[in-house]
Amino acid sequence: MRFKDVFSIMGPSMIGPSSSHTAGAARLGLAARQTLGGQPDEADVIFSGSFAETYMGHGTDLAAAAGLLGCAPDDVRIRDAIALAEAAGMELRFGTELRLGGHPNTVRFALRKGDRTASLIGCSIGGGNVEIVNVDGFDIKFLADCPTLLIDHRDMAGTLAAMTVIVGRAGLNIRAMEVDRQSRSGRALTVMEMDQAVSDEVMRELGALEQVDRVRLVDLNGEERA
Structure with missing residues (x-):
């Protein structure tokens, strides 16, 4: 495997415990927030694969909520993100689903802000890196590592x-x-x-x-x- 830089080996600056399950999830939540165009009023966050099995123990739910609040993976507010989201008036619902095929660290967001909606499916592919595979029902792929x-x-x-x-x-x-x-x-x-x-x-x-x-x-x- 060829690495792009030292951060691909060391992992990102982050609140732990896992670059895949927390840092990547925070970045996916932030990408979903930006796809919607702001902080959602309601958010359904559905985990599959490894995310579905371990999301509570690894803080994946906290990280995803933090991303929806606009937090980066190294923001200390990740630890209290669910409580902060609720205090900000965000209605959060977490769940799991069986998805055949695809990456094991996958999360699906369904968001609403007023009369605006957005959906995003993304994967945490390691080292805090992510790949978006679907936006609003369109099958597209991008890494979200550039504008x-x-x-x-x-x-x-x-x-x-x-x-x-x-x-x-x-x-x-x-x-x-x-x-x-x-x-x-x-x-x-x-x-x-x-x-x-x-x-x-x-x-x-x-x-x-x-x-x-x-x-x-x-x-x-x-x-x-x-």
């Missing part, structure tokens, strides 16, 4: 070209891109993993495209933006 645009749009000719023109004009480089759609000419989700930080202006320009319904940013190392 990542989630662009909800209609499946229309020229849409991807228009998006990439805006991104390129801003001097941004797309590291990876994935698209999934419900049907031909139906709803679609495009995911762009970027090499550079994404400005509010780029997000506004993308959101102003006729065929685009919403633009979100998952940036676990940057400032949170709705």
Whole structure:
């Protein structure tokens, strides 16, 4: 196995006990929060595989709740995250499910904030690293280790070209891109993993495209933006 850097071997700065079961879960909760666009009023957090078997003993529930509150994996508030979430008015529900195949450390979030909803399925893949495998029912994959645009749009000719023109004009480089759609000419989700930080202006320009319904940013190392 080849490691990218020393942190891939040592693990992240975190509140323990496990980089996979706590640090990774906190990052997944934070990614779900950013997918929703803020702190949820209600959150269903459903664990499967190894997460389902050990989540209480390893603090995975605390870590996921902390991520939904906007906490990083090394935030000491992780220890009291469930109580803090309840004090903040968040209704948390934890559960388990059997998922055939896929990574053993998997969690599914179903979130609501007012009339806005979001869902996310992600895996903790080791060393505090995560992989998102589904957003709002769309089968996409990204690692959430760089600024990542989630662009909800209609499946229309020229849409991807228009998006990439805006991104390129801003001097941004797309590291990876994935698209999934419900049907031909139906709803679609495009995911762009970027090499550079994404400005509010780029997000506004993308959101102003006729065929685009919403633009979100998952940036676990940057400032949170709705």
